[in-house]
Amino acid sequence: MATLKKIGFIGTGIMGAAMAGHLMDAGFEVSVYNRTKSKADELIKKGAKWCGTPAQCSRGQDVIISMVGYPKDVEQIYLGDDGIIVNAKAGAYIIDMTTSSPTLAEKIYNEAKVRDVHAIDAPVTGGDTGAKNATLTIFVGGDEADFKALAPIFNAIGKNIVYLGTAGSGQKAKIANQIALAGSLAGACEAFAYSKSAGLDIDKVFASISTGSAGSKQMTDIVKRGLDGNFDPGFMIKHLAKDLAIGTETSMIYGTSLPILALVLHELRKMESEGHGNEGTQSLLKYYDVK
Amino acid sequence: MATLKKIGFIGTGIMGAAMAGHLMDAGFEVSVYNRTKSKADELIKKGAKWCGTPAQCSRGQDVIISMVGYPKDVEQIYLGDDGIIVNAKAGAYIIDMTTSSPTLAEKIYNEAKVRDVHAIDAPVTGGDTGAKNATLTIFVGGDEADFKALAPIFNAIGKNIVYLGTAGSGQKAKIANQIALAGSLAGACEAFAYSKSAGLDIDKVFASISTGSAGSKQMTDIVKRGLDGNFDPGFMIKHLAKDLAIGTETSMIYGTSLPILALVLHELRKMESEGHGNEGTQSLLKYYDVK
Numbered sequence: 001m002a003t004l005k006k007i008g009f010i011g012t013g014i015m016g017a018a019m020a021g022h023l024m025d026a027g028f029e030v031s032v033y034n035r036t037k038s039k040a041d042e043l044i045k046k047g048a049k050w051c052g053t054p055a056q057c058s059r060g061q062d063v064i065i066s067m068v069g070y071p072k073d074v075e076q077i078y079l080g081d082d083g084i085i086v087n088a089k090a091g092a093y094i095i096d097m098t099t100s101s102p103t104l105a106e107k108i109y110n111e112a113k114v115r116d117v118h119a120i121d122a123p124v125t126g127g128d129t130g131a132k133n134a135t136l137t138i139f140v141g142g143d144e145a146d147f148k149a150l151a152p153i154f155n156a157i158g159k160n161i162v163y164l165g166t167a168g169s170g171q172k173a174k175i176a177n178q179i180a181l182a183g184s185l186a187g188a189c190e191a192f193a194y195s196k197s198a199g200l201d202i203d204k205v206f207a208s209i210s211t212g213s214a215g216s217k218q219m220t221d222i223v224k225r226g227l228d229g230n231f232d233p234g235f236m237i238k239h240l241a242k243d244l245a246i247g248t249e250t251s252m253i254y255g256t257s258l259p260i261l262a263l264v265l266h267e268l269r270k271m272e273s274e275g276h277g278n279e280g281t282q283s284l285l286k287y288y289d290v291k
Numbered sequence: 292m293a294t295l296k297k298i299g300f301i302g303t304g305i306m307g308a309a310m311a312g313h314l315m316d317a318g319f320e321v322s323v324y325n326r327t328k329s330k331a332d333e334l335i336k337k338g339a340k341w342c343g344t345p346a347q348c349s350r351g352q353d354v355i356i357s358m359v360g361y362p363k364d365v366e367q368i369y370l371g372d373d374g375i376i377v378n379a380k381a382g383a384y385i386i387d388m389t390t391s392s393p394t395l396a397e398k399i400y401n402e403a404k405v406r407d408v409h410a411i412d413a414p415v416t417g418g419d420t421g422a423k424n425a426t427l428t429i430f431v432g433g434d435e436a437d438f439k440a441l442a443p444i445f446n447a448i449g450k451n452i453v454y455l456g457t458a459g460s461g462q463k464a465k466i467a468n469q470i471a472l473a474g475s476l477a478g479a480c481e482a483f484a485y486s487k488s489a490g491l492d493i494d495k496v497f498a499s500i501s502t503g504s505a506g507s508k509q510m511t512d513i514v515k516r517g518l519d520g521n522f523d524p525g526f527m528i529k530h531l532a533k534d535l536a537i538g539t540e541t542s543m544i545y546g547t548s549l550p551i552l553a554l555v556l557h558e559l560r561k562m563e564s565e566g567h568g569n570e571g572t573q574s575l576l577k578y579y580d581v582k
Binding site: 102125126127130137139160162163164165169172173175176177178179180181182183184185186187188190191192193194195196197198199200201204205207208209211212213214215216217218219221222235247250251254255256258259260261263264288289 | 393416417418421428430451453454455456460463464466467468469470471472473474475476477478479481482483484485486487488489490491492495496498499500502503504505506507508509510512513526538541542545546547549550551552554555579580
C-alpha cells in the first residue's frame with residue numbers, strides 16, 4: 001500500500017479549516033480550495049498550498065477531502081464536468097465529510113469506482129469544538145479496506161471513528177444521529193415551553209430536570225445556551241433542517257415513517273421562513289415562545 | 292418547630308417500599324398501608340406498623356406520604372370521605388410523591404389548608420434504582436417553610452432536591468421532565484428505526500451516535516435495553532402515557548401547544564391498546580418495528 005502524503009482539502013469553513021490544520025500538524029502536505037478564499041488565509045499562512053478550483057485541488061493528490069454545505073454542492077464538486085472524480089488520479093482516495101445524502105454517496109462511489117478511485121463517505125459530529133480539539137465522531141461508509149488505509153487521516157481529526165458498512169452507510173448513521181438529536185432538542189424545548197406557560201422559574205426547572213432521566217447533550221449543551229439568551233450558532237437551524245430533509249426523503253425510499261422527524265423538520269422550516277435560519281439550533285425555543 | 296417522628300406511608304410498591312425503608316433507616320417510626328398487603332411484608336418484617344386503611348395510616352402521624360398510581364387514586368385517598376385530609380391531625384404534613392396532576396395538587400393544598408394541614412407535592416424521578424440508592428431527584432411544590440421543615444425526610448430518600456414554588460409546582464416540573472424525556476425516547480427510537488430500514492448494523496449505529504450530540508439518558512439507559520431484547524419495565528409504557536396525558540391536559544389549560552408531547556402520547560396509547568402497557572418504555576421500539 002502506497003504511503004498517503006498529499007491531501008487536497010476542499011471547503012475550509014470553521015469545521016474544515018480546523019480539520020485541515022490537524023492534517024498539516026500530522027505531517028501531510030495539504031492543498032486547499034474554498035469558495036471564499038479569505039477563509040483559507042490562516043491555513044495558507046501556515047503553509048498550505050492554495051488552489052484556484054476544486055479541479056486543481058484534486059489533480060495529483062493521494063487523498064481529496066471535502067467539507068462543504070449542501071448535497072447540491074457535493075454533487076457539483078464531485079460529479080461536475082471538471083469535478084473531483086474526473087481529475088483525481090487512479091488509485092486516489094476521495095472522502096466526502098459533508099453531511100449529505102446516502103443516495104448521492106452511493107452514486108459518487110459507483111462513478112469513482114469505474115475510474116479506479118476509492119470513494120468514502122465520512123460525515124462527522126462534534127461541532128466546531130470537536131473539530132478544534134480533534135475529537136470528532138466520524139461515521140464511515142465505503143469499502144472496509146479503504147477505511148483501514150485511511151486510518152492515519154481519521155485518527156488525526158477524530159476520536160470515535162466507526163466503520164458502518166458499504167458506501168452511503170456513514171451518511172445513513174449521521175442522519176440517524178440527527179434524528180435522535182432532533183427528538184431531544186424539541187423535547188427539551190417543549191419541556192421549557194410547558195414550564196414557562198405553567199408559571200415556573202425556568203432556571204429551577206433546568207436544575208431539576210437536566211441531570212436525571214430527561215438529561216441529554218442537547219438540553220445541557222445546546223438548549224441551555226438559548227435559555228441564557230445566547231442564540232449564536234454552534235450548529236445552524238438551516239443546517240439541521242437540511243439534514244432532517246435528507247432523513248425525510250431517504251426514509252420514504254427505505255419505506256419507514258418517522259413522525260417526530262417530520263414534525264421537527266416542519267418546525268425548523270417555519271423558523272427559517274421567519275428569518276432564524278442562521279441562528280443556532282437552540283433558537284427552536286423561539287418557535288415555542290420560550291424566548 | 293416540633294420534631295418529625297411518626298410517618299404514615301401509603302403505597303409500598305417497588306418505589307414506595309424502597310423509600311419507606313430508607314425513612315426507617317433514618318430513624319423514623321413508619322406505619323404502612325398498601326392495597327396489596329403482601330407488597331408491604333418486607334417492611335413489616337423490618338419493623339413497620341401495618342395499617343388496614345389509609346385513614347388508619349393517617350391518624351396521629353406527623354407526616355403522611357403517598358406514592359400510588361394514578362391521579363384518581365390520589366384524589367380518593369386524599370379527598371375521599373374517610374381520606375387523609377380529614378384524618379390527619381392539625382399541623383401534620385402530607386406529601387404526595389405520586390406523579391399526578393398539578394391542578395389536583397393545588398386542590399389538595401387548599402382543602403388541607405382549611406384544616407391546618409400542610410400539603411406538599413413532591414414527585415420524583417430516578418426510577419427503582421434511584422429509589423433503592425436514595426438518589427432520587429425530588430421536585431417540590433408548596434410552602435417554602437414546609438419544604439424546609441421536611442428536609443430530613445427528603446434528604447433520606449433523594450439527592451437532587453429542588454424547591455420549585457407554590458403548590459402544584461413540583462408536579463409541573465415533573466411533567467416538564469416527562470415531556471423532555473418523551474422527546475429523547477421517541478427521537479432515539481426513530482433513529483434506530485431509520486437505521487434498521489436503511490440496512491445498517493444497529494449495534495454499530497449505537498456505538499457511533501450514543502456518546503455525541505445525540506446522546507441522552509433515554510438512549511443509553513432505556514432504549515439500549517430494548518435493542519438488547521430486554522423489555523422488562525424500569526418504567527412502564529402505561530405510566531408514561533398517564534404522565535403525558537396530564538401534560539396534554541394541563542398544557543391546554545396553560546394555553547400552550549406541544550406537538551411532540553401529543554405525538555408521543557398517541558404512540559404510547561397505541562402501544563397500550565396493543566397490549567404493551569405493562570412493558571418498559573423501551574418497548575416504543577416496537578411501535579417503530581425495530582423489535
